[in-house]
Amino acid sequence: MPDKQQVPPPTTGTTPGGPPAPQVTVSYANFRQPRHHMRWRLRVSGHIRGVRGTHVGYVQIRRFGRWQRVASHSLRRHFRFRVRTRVRRLGGADVTMVRIVVPGVGRSRPVVAAVRY
Numbered sequence: 108m109p110d111k112q113q114v115p116p117p118t119t120g121t122t123p124g125g126p127p128a129p130q131v132t133v134s135y136a137n138f139r140q141p142r143h144h145m146r147w148r149l150r151v152s153g154h155i156r157g158v159r160g161t162h163v164g165y166v167q168i169r170r171f172g173r174w175q176r177v178a179s180h181s182l183r184r185h186f187r188f189r190v191r192t193r194v195r196r197l198g199g200a201d202v203t204m205v206r207i208v209v210p211g212v213g214r215s216r217p218v219v220a221a222v223r224y
Contacts, residue, residue, distance in 0.1 A: 110156075116181070120203045124125065126157055127156055127157045127181050128157055128210045129155070129156065129157035129158050129213055130155070130156040130157060130206055130212075130217040131153070131155050131156075131208075131209050131212055131213050131214060132153045132154055132155075132156070132215055132216075133152075133153040133166070133205060133206065133207055133216070133218045134152050134153045134154070134218075135150070135151070135152045135153070135218075135222035136149065136150070136151050136205040136218045136221070137149070137150045137222075137223060138203060138218060138221070138222045138223065139219045139222075139223045140223075143187065145152060146191055146192065146193070146194075146195050147192050147204065148189055148190065148191055148192065149166065149168070149177065149189065149190045149192055149206065149209065149220065150187075150188075150189045150190075151166060151186075151187070151188060151189075151190070152185075152186065152187035152188075153186060153215065154184060154185045154186065155182060155183075155184055155186075155209065155212060157212075158184075158212055159184070160183075160217065161181050161182065161183055161212075162181070162182050162209050162211075162212060163179055163180070163181055163182070163209070163210070164180055164181075164182040164186075164207045164208065164209045165178075165179050165207065165208045165209075165210075166178045166179070166180060166190055166193075166205065166206075166207055166222070167204045167205070167206050167207070167208060168194070168195070168203060168204065168205050169203065169204035169205075169217065170203075171205075174206070175212060177190060177192050177193070178190040178192065182207070182209065202219055203219070203220045203222065204217040204218065204219060204220070205217065205218050205219075206218065
């Protein structure tokens, strides 16, 4: 068994001066319902830090006390897209939270989605 002084401490994130740790950020989320349609549209924008290339992200909304996957979308470093959700009603929620989960990278902090009628 190695001596405790010889074992390097676990690293969280990156080394000093190295690349930043991967991070997903949602900057803007907006629910909108067209006048004569029942389906809600969700518009999301944000960015991914610390990774390159295209990744698949899963859009989730918080409904009825749990996170529900609404759609998947391919994401680049900066992203902005619309999702036509299968959600017919928001269920009378006062606040609708949105987040994006990218496997292998992480998940964003929940963001309050503005609701526009």
